Amino acid sequence: MKFLILMMLSLTLIVGxxxxxxxxxxxxxxxxxxxxxxxxxxxxxEYNLYALFEFYDGSFDSDEVSKGAKERDKLDLLHEKIExxxxxxxxxxxxxxxxxxxxxxxxxxxxxxxxxxxxGIVLETTDLDEVTDFIKEEN
Numbered sequence: 001m002k003f004l005i006l007m008m009l010s011l012t013l014i015v016g017x018x019x020x021x022x023x024x025x026x027x028x029x030x031x032x033x034x035x036x037x038x039x040x041x042x043x044x045x046e047y048n049l050y051a052l053f054e055f056y057d058g059s060f061d062s063d064e065v066s067k068g069a070k071e072r073d074k075l076d077l078l079h080e081k082i083e084x085x086x087x088x089x090x091x092x093x094x095x096x097x098x099x100x101x102x103x104x105x106x107x108x109x110x111x112x113x114x115x116x117x118x119x120g121i122v123l124e125t126t127d128l129d130e131v132t133d134f135i136k137e138e139n
Contacts, residue, residue: 030104037091038116045088047115047122047135051078052096054110071111074128078113081132087115 039048053075056068075092084090096102096110105114105124113131115123123134 026104029100033101033104034116034120037114038120039088039118041118043088043118045086046117046138047087048089048091048117049082049087049131049135050091050114050116051075051093052099052101052107052110052112052114053092053094054097055094057095074111078128078131081128082135086135 037048037050039046053071054068055071056064059065059068082090093099093101096107101107105112109126111128112124112126113128114121115131115134123131125131
């Protein structure tokens with residue numbers, strides 16, 4: 001019986017080590033990022049909101065400046081539609097082009113809104129109305 005238990009423990013350790021070895025550094029970084037972004041079990045509200053924007057500060061390209069102004073308007077609208085009472089935490093990241101978050105999360109368009117619960121990402125969208133509908137519906 002003891003031998004069987006030792007075999008099971010050894011097998012568990014071996015399988016655990018193999019799965020960590022097959023994970024790349026980027027996978028580990030993504031898991032760490034998501035762990036930091038999502039709410040903890042003891043938090044008051046069910047969701048955290050993470051929003052990534054690109055304002056193109058310092059750009060001389062008129063198209064980029066225009067796009068940045070539109071994204072600032074969306075940030076203002078987000079503040080109007082969602083209050084801190086609706087979510088546990090709201091985090092805003094600006095000028096995210098080439099950032100670690102953008103790369104690890106595979107963000108291709110901004111603004112991107114990510115809603116997380118304690119299990120991970122439950123909604124990822126570029127549509128602000130979709131975010132507000134989801135959060136208001138759940139509360």
